Amino acid sequence: MSKFHKIKEDLYNFSVGFCMGGANVIPGVSGGTMLFIMGAFSKLTGAIGTIASLETLKLLCKGKWKELYERIPWRFLFGLGVGILASFATLAKLFVWMLEKHQQFTFAFFFGLIIASIITVNRQIKKWTWGAIVSFLISTAAAFGVISLVPVDGGSQWYMLLLYGAICIIAMILPGLSGSFLLLIFGQYNRVWEAVGNLAHFDFNLQDISTVAFLGLGAVVGLGMFVHLLNYLIRKFYNATIAALIGFMVGAIPRLWPWQHELDGRFVYDAPVCNTGMIWTILCVFAGLILVLAIEFFATRKNKEQ
Template structure:
C-alpha cells in the first residue's frame, strides 16, 4: 500500500515539475489539482522552521532537539517521492518542453489554457459556500495584478552573475507555492528563463547551486507568510489565488508574437480547439482520480 502511494506521489511530483518548465503554468496550481497543496505548504513550513531553529540553537549550545522535532513533523514520506518526481520531470522536461513551445507554440499554449481553466474549480471549491463582496473584489484585484505581471515583455540576460541567479530564484520559487503564478514566466520576464534551461541541460553545477540557494531563501521567506494567510484568512487567500489564476491566463492566450503581445486568432482552429479540450479533459481526469484516491483513503477497512 505504501509503495503504491509512493509511486502515485512520484507521478504527482512529476506533474508539478513538468509544468514548472512552462511559462504561464503554475506548479502550485497542479499541486492543488492533485491534492498535494496543503501537505506541501505545511511540510515546507516545518522544514523551514526546523532549519532556522538548528541554525539558531546549535551555535548557542541549546542542542538540536527543537529543530529536529520540526523536521520530523514534515511528511517526508510524501516530500521525498514528490521531490524525486519533480527533479526527474524538470531534467527530462527541459529537453522536451522547450522545443515543443518553440515549434508548436499555439496548440501548446491552448493545451495549458484548457488545463488551467478547468482547474479553477479547485480553489473555488476549497473556498466553499457563497462568496462575499470582499472576496469577489479581492479576486478581481488579484486577477488584474496577475494580468499586468504576465504582460511584461520577455528579456534575456546573457551570462548572469551568480548573485543575480540567487535573487531571481528567490522570487521565482514563490510561484511554486502560489497557484496561478508561473515561476518560469517570472524567470522569462527577468531574462533568466533560457539561461536556466541551458544550465539544466548542460549540468552547470555552479549556476544550479546558486539557483538552489536562492530557491531555499525565497521559499523559506514566503512559505511562512502564506501559511499565516491560509491559517488566518483562508477564504480571502483562496479567493486571491483564484484571481491570480484567472489573470495569469493572459500568458496562455494561444496567439502571441515573440514579445508576448496578444494577437487575433489565425490559421486552422481545429488543432487549437483539440489541444484545449485535451488539456481540460486531463485536468478533469486528475480531479476524478484525486477524488477516488481520497475516498479510498477514508473508507474503513473491511
C-alpha cells in the same frame, strides 16, 4: 499503513512531483496549480513550514536526530522531489523544444489546463464574500500586470541569481503564478532550463552548476521565509486567499492564448484563423481540460479512500 498502501502513496507523491515539475517548465503555467488540484498543496506548504520552523532548528542544533526525523515528512518530500527531478530530466528540453517548434499547440494545451484548474480551485471557495471578491480582483490585475511586462536581461551575477530563485520559487508554488514566466521576464528562461536539462543528463560544466546552485539557494531562502506567511493567510483568511489564487490564474491566462506572436519584446494576441491548425488547437485545449478534470477525479477518489 500496509506495505502496498505505502508503495501506492509513494507512486502518487512521485506523480504529483512529476506533474508539478513539468508544469513549472512552461511560461504561464504554475506547478502550484497541479499541487492544488492533486490535493498536495497544503501538505507541501505544511511540510516546508515545519522544516523552516524554530523548533526544527532547535532539534538540529541539539543533535536530536530521531525527533528531527519523526517531525519531518521525509517520505512525502522524497517522493515529491524524485518526481520533480524526473520531470526535469525528461521534460525540460522537450518542452523548450515544443515552445520553439509548436508554440500554438503547446499553449493551447496549457490554456485548457488552466481553464479547468480555475473551475477546480473555485470549488474550494466556501463563500464568495466581499473580501474574497476584492482579493480576486486585486490578484487578477496584478497577474495581468506581470504578464504585460516586457522581458529584459536583468543580469546573471550570483546575487541576481539568488534574487531570481527567491522570487520564482514563490511563483512556482503558488497556483496561478508562473516561475518560468518570471524567468522569461528576467531574461533567464533559456539559460536556466538549458542548465537544468544539461545537469539532468549528466552534462556538467561550471556555468550550469553555478547557475542552478545560486538559484537553488535563493529558492530555499525565499520559500522558507514565504511559506509561513502563506500558511497564516490560508488559516486566517481562507476564502480571500483562495480567491487571490484564482485571480492569479485568471489574470495570467491571456499569456497562454494560443494565437499570438511577439513584436518588439511584447506579445501580440491574434484572432483565431479557421484552418486545419485551428482544429488541432481546439483539440489541444480540450486535452488540457480533460487531463485536469481526470486528475481531480482520481485525487478526490484517493482522498475519500483515506
